[in-house]
Amino acid sequence: MTNNRPIGFIDSGVGGLTVVKEAIKQLPNESILYLGDTARCPYGPRPAEQVIAYTWQMTRFLLEKNIKMLVIACNTATAVALEEIKEKLAIPVIGVILPGSRAAVKASKNQRIGVIGTNGTIKSDSYKRALHGKAPHASVVSLACPKFVPIVESKQYHSSVAKKIVAETLRPLKNKRLDTVILGCTHYPLLRPLIQNELGAHIQLIDSGAETVGEVSTLLDYFSIAATSQDDPHPQHAFFTTGSPKIFDEIANDWLDLDTISSIHTDLGGF
Structure with a gap:
């Protein structure tokens, strides 16, 4: 069959x-x-x-x-x-982009949504287009995190080096009044505890995968x-x-x- x-x-x-x-x-x-x-x-x-x-x-x-x-x-x-x-x-x-965008729009209370991803994903603006297709007035803040994938691929996602890189990379998202952030790369859930800790417990993380x-x-x-x-x-x-x-x-x-x-x-x- x-x-x-x-x-x-x-x-x-x-x-x-x-x-x-x-x-x-x-x-x-x-x-x-x-x-x-x-x-x-x-x-x-x-x-x-x-x-x-x-x-x-x-x-x-x-x-x-x-x-x-x-x-x-x-x-x-x-x-x-x-x-x-x-x-x-x-x-x-x-x-993985449309399902993640749909979930983020549903989860966000203030329609201020962050997207973190690779250079290619962020440069394409695919998430921004998908999010605005579902919520035209949403404010979208995108951030490329090029160092995250190599951390995961080299199995360093539990390391102190990973913690430091995550903290430094996500700093631009602070004080943006976001309530929801899309993990716009399927590698990123392996770094989820570090990302959550850095952004704060009040941020809803959306696992696009x-x-x-x-x-x-x-x-x-x-x-x-x-x-x-x-x-x-x-x-x-x-x-x-x-x-x-x-x-x-x-x-x-x-x-x-x-x-x-x-x-x-x-x-x-x-x-």
């Missing part, structure tokens, strides 16, 4: 695992294939054309695995490649492709990385609270 086919998740590195964590919790009957392009991470500083090319390479890799839906679990890739890929694929394709899983669930039902326990009582998950499987597995097992992940190295070409 087509319902047994896996859902594909792609990201520039390990950040999309924050989306997978939510998917495993919310969609326990679904099989998941994840591809992290850790060898070429971060995507944020790269030109849009390059990000689009890399996103297509990851997409084609998972299409060969017969996925039934594609989740672009990367804000930078969503910002520049989502519409093109969605238009050309026969399966549903979902990004986690919000996306709710939309995935809705679309699975809409297209009648949701797996049930009868379809597949033992869903299978597989993880692929273009970089070091050892580092990937350490972060994946830590974040997903597992000890069973053994990723497979893959070469997408085009380096």
Whole structure:
């Protein structure tokens, strides 16, 4: 049955695992294939054309695995490649920006919303457009945080160095009277305790990736492709990385609270 086919998740590195964590919790009957392009991470500083090319390479890799839906679990890739890929694929394709924006508008009381993300995501203004599409009078403050992804990819997100970098980077958001901040990169939830501590407990943090899983669930039902326990009582998950499987597995097992992940190295070409 087509319902047994896996859902594909792609990201520039390990950040999309924050989306997978939510998917495993919310969609326990679904099989998941994840591809992290850790060898070429971060995507944020790269030109849009390059990000689009890399996103297509990851997409084609998972299409060969017969996925039934594609989740672009990367804000930078969503910002520049989502519409093109969605238009050309026969399966549903979902990004992380619209769900995160929708949740932020709903959560904010004063409609003063912050967005933190990579250089590429912030430069694209995708969140600002999405937020103003839902709340035209919202005040949006955007901040690029280029040092956050390397902290996560090098597994330093629990370190004192990470705490210092987060504090220094987020300083411009102080005194902006924000009540809601979107974590506009799927790597950032691994830094969530540090971000929350720096911005203050009164700030509502929106995890764009986690919000996306709710939309995935809705679309699975809409297209009648949701797996049930009868379809597949033992869903299978597989993880692929273009970089070091050892580092990937350490972060994946830590974040997903597992000890069973053994990723497979893959070469997408085009380096």
